[in-house]
Amino acid sequence: MSAEIVPLRPRDSAPSLAPMMALTASGMNAVNSVILERMQSEIPLIPALAGHLIAGGGKRMRPMLTLAGAALCDYHGTRHHKLAAAVEFIHTATLLHDDVVDGSELRRGKAAANLIFGNPATVLVGDFLFTRSFELMVEDGSLRVLKILSNASSIISEGEVDQLTAARQIETSEEHYLKIIGAKTAALFAAATRIAAVVAEKGDAEERALDSYGRNLGVAFQLVDDAMDYDSDAGEMGKGKGDDFREGKMTLPVILAYARGDEAERAFWRQAIVGHRTSDEDLAHAVSLIAQHDAVSATRERARHYAQRAIDAIAGFPPSEAHAAMVEAAQFAVTRRT
Template identity: 55%
Template sequence: MAIVVNLDEERSKSRKPSLEALQRLAGEDLTAVNALILRHMQSPVALIPQLAGHIIAAGGKRLRPLLTLTSARLCNYRGDRHKALAATVEFIHTATLLHDDVVDDSELRRGLATANAVWGNKASVLVGDFLFSRAFQLMVADGSLKVLEILSGASAVIAEGEVLQLVTTNDTETSEQAYLEVIRCKTAALFAAACRVGAVVADRPKVEEEALESYGLNLGIAFQLIDDMLDYSARQSELGKTVGDDFREGKITLPVVLAYRRGGTEERAFWRRTLEELKQEESDLAQAIELMERHGALRDTVARAGHYGAIARDALGIFPDCEEKRALLEVVDFCIERAY
C-alpha cells in the first residue's frame, strides 16, 4: 500500500537548516575577519568609513567570508592567511552591493536606506571603488599569484555580469541560458572563488580546489535562484524584505522567463507593458504573481535551485566526513529551504 507523505509537514517537524554550525565552527576566525574589515575600511577621508560602515553594519550573514574560512578548515589549514582573504571576499561583495544599488536606483537594502539614498550616487560609486582597491591591497599582501588570479578573475567576471544584466533588463525575450549566465557571473563567481582559495592556502591538490570551486559555483546559482523566486513570494516579507522589487525595476529573472514563455498572447503583452515599458499599475504585481503560480514558474525555479544544490553537495563527496563538511552541506539546505 502506498503511503503519501506531506513533505511540507515533515519539513516543519524536523530542525530547519541554518548557518549555525558554520558560524560556530568559524566564529573565532570571523571575529578576526570583522576586525580586519573595520581596520582596512578606515581612511582620513571621513566620508569613506562613514559610508562603508553604513552598508557593512547593515546586517547580512557574512556568508561568503564564512565559506572561505570553513573551506580552509575543511582542507586542514591551520594558518592565518584565510582570514585576510575572507575579508577580501567581503570587501569585493560590499563594493558590488554599493554599485548595484546605484545601477538599480535602490532606496532600501535589508530594510534600511541604501548608501546612495543617504549620500548620493557619486559617493556610493567612489566608496565602492575604494573597497575594491582595499580588496586588491589585501590580495597583494597575501603574496600568492594564484590567489590574486582567482580573486581578481572573480572581480572581472562580476563586472561582466553587471553589464550582462544591464543588457537583459527590461528584455522579456531573455532566454533561460542568458539569465543563468548573468547569475553565474554576478553571484556564483564570488561564491566559487571564496571557496576555492580555502584549498589554495592549504596547498591542497588541484582536484580539491576544483571540488570546492564547483561547490561554491553551484551553491551560488542555487542561492540566487531562490532569491529571485522570493521576490515574488510572501516568504520575502517574513524575511524582512520588500516583495516585488525586481518586478518594479523590470528585472528579468527566471520566474519571469518561465511565465513569459508559458503564457499566451495577452499574458506576454502584460509582461511587455510592465517590464519593458515599465507602465505598471497597483494591481500588476499581484497579477504577475498569479501568472507565475498558474504556470508553475515559482515552483520550477525552486526545482532548478534544488538541481544546482545537488551538484554542490556532490562536489564535496571527495572530502572525508567531518564537522566542516557537514556544515557546508547544511548551507546548501539552508539556501534552498528559504523558499519554504
C-alpha cells in the first residue's frame, strides 16, 4: 500500500461504541421491532433458525450506521427504521450463507445455525431474509435507496465468490485482498450509511461523504477482524481461533508474513494454505511467524489508516452528538479486541 498511514487523533480515554449506542438506542428499538415482525413465518423453522442468529447478539453496526447517518443529516422521520432493518437482514443472510460455505462451528460464541439446523435449511432461511430485505426496500418507495442497497447486495455476493476463489491461493496479493474485503464487508457499511443521506433528502456531496465514511469504516472493521483471528482466543472472537488459517483464507496477516518470510517460512505457508498443515501445532507456528514479522501490528496499522479516512470523510458536517459518536465509532472499530 503506497498511502501514508495516518494515525488516529489521540484521545484521553479508550474509545467506545457507547456514544453510538446511546445516540441510536430509541431508533434501534424501532428497528428491532421491525426485525422481529418481519422474520416471522407460518413455517416454524424460519423464525426459529433466523432467531438463533439474530438473538445471538452482535454489535448491529450496520443498522446503527443508518440511524447515526440520519441523525448526522438532521433527519427526524421514521423511514430509516425499516431500511435499517433491511440492512440487518442482508447482513444476517450473508452470515448464514457464509457459515455454510465455511463449515463454521461457532458464530457469536454460539453453535453456528448450520450445525443445529443443517446446511439446506440455513441456506434457504438466508434466502428468506434476503427477500424480506427487498420487501422493506420496496415499501419505502425510493428507487434511489433500492438501487443503492440492491447494488450493494450484488457486490457482496461477488466479493464472497472472489474470496472463495482466492482461498488456498498463496499468491493472493494485498491489493486483491483489499478488493475482496471492500466488496464483501465495506460495500454494505457504505450503503447502510449512504441511504441515510437519501432519506434525509441531502445532496450528492453528503451522499458521497457518508458512503466514504461507511466504506472506509468497513475496511477498517474487517482488517481488525482478520487480525483478531491471529491474536485473540475463541471466547473473544465468538468463533474458533485459527478458523481463517484452517480454511486457507488469505487475509492480510498471512499475506504480510508470507511476503516478509524466508524460503523455509514460505514453504510452510504454501503447505498450510493448501490444507496440508492444519494441526494445532501448525496454527501455533503460523501465529509465531505472524508475530515475528509484526503482521498483526501492520494489519492494525492499516486499519487505523482507514478509520482516519472515515473520520475525515465526515469532517464537513457541523459538530453534533451524531458527528462525535460516528468519530468515536471509527476509533473504537480499530482498538477493539472482540
